[in-house]
Amino acid sequence: MNIDKTLKELYSLTNMGIKLGLDNIKNILKLMGNPQDNYKILHIAGTNGKGSTATILEASLLEAGYKVGKYTSPHIEKFNERIVVNKEQISDEKICSYYKKIRTLIEENNLDPTFFEITTAMMFDYFKDCDCEYVVLETGLGGRFDATNVCHPEISIITNVSMDHINILGNNLDDIAHAKCGIIKDSPVVVADSSPELIAAVEKETKNYVNVIKKYSDVKFELTKDFRTNIFIDGLEFNLSLYGKYQINNFLGAYEALKKIGISNKNIQNAVSKVFWPGRFEIYSKESPLLILDGAHNVDAASRLKENIISKYKKKDIVTIVAILEDKDRKGILEEISKFSDEIIFTSLEDFHRGTSGSELLDLVSTFKNQIVENDLVKAFELAKKTKKVIVICGSFYLLSRFKKSIQMR
Secondary structure: OOHHHHHHHHHHHHHHOOOOOOHHHHHHHHHOOOHHHOOEEEEEEOOOOHHHHHHHHHHHHHHOOOOEEEEOOOOOOOHHHHEEEOOEEOOHHHHHHHHHHHHHHHHHOOOOOOHHHHHHHHHHHHHHHOOOOEEEEEOOOOOOOOOOOOOOOOEEEEOOOOOOOHHHHOOOHHHHHHHHHHHOOOOOEEEOOOOHHHHHHHHHHOOOEEEHHHHOOOOEEEEOOOOOEEEEEOOEEEEEOOOOOOHHHHHHHHHHHHHHOOOOHHHHHHHHOOOOOOOOOEEEEOOOOEEEEEOOOOHHHHHHHHHHHHOOOOHHHEEEEEOOOOOOOHHHHHHHHHOOOOEEEEOOOOOOOOOOOHHHHHOOOOOOOEEEEOOOHHHHHHHHHOOOOEEEEEOOHHHHHHHHHHHHHO
């Protein structure tokens, strides 16, 4: 089976939706000899900031000389991005062979797993075979019933909670926090958010936690002209190559976890100066017009994007190209975007699962001075280039994926 056929079959499982519960993944992993027990795991949950935190952890562990696996989602350009060892993506050949192995087990044992359960099982097995010493493990959705929640981590990290996936996790922060805190076991916990709902949920699970917002309340920072974040803590300076005030909390969560497992300040300093996390305030092009890509797929993430944009630019200088999936708070996201951009081009993701057209988004909001629908993304980009100093493309990681592929194909 080649990679195209393998991925087509694997992606077809996304139509099954999401099944909450751990029985499937536990059964698969048991048949595989429980590969997840073969390395130390740093397990991360949270509404936003998981990827940035994971990347800081990965870079610092690599700097310290460990062999490191990292599991994140979603991918932007290709599936291989999800499963990485020492910054090298899993090969197409390995994807095919691990999928074939797991599919055989599924068929022989009459199991019915989802896309994410199979992907997670592939990851655990691959990291075992690669002899990883540490694995940085990001939950896919929630935490308590997420397929990754079958491990016994060295440390659990919870970045934050805000409203997202309310049709699955609950329509209030208490329920969402309860879901995220399901990853807590009998090991230390690091929390990078002081919301009362999260702290209450954490304390129902454990007293063995550190709230880094409280512990490092004297942290100082500066946002630089070249889109970096300098952080001053414990008498030290960390030049983080990710931009934004909100990245400080992500850094603090990772920093505390790294200190707990004995990673030196020097290794952390070296690592954070060169981390890169695509699709999160990614400066895709510095030429005029400046081009920024950001997933901004929920209201909290859109608000953080807004915070970054207004720290640098005026509304009149920004044109935004947007597409948002139908199960997101589309109106709330668009309201945040309207606070930093006067002009918006609505484009289409309607051929994606849960995608919508530009016209559907146009009907939701009328707060922009100039609103245009252009469902062809390449044409939308050409329109944007004619108007403003800064182009922002946001609203969905699927949109970013499509944009990158469209540009590369030209």
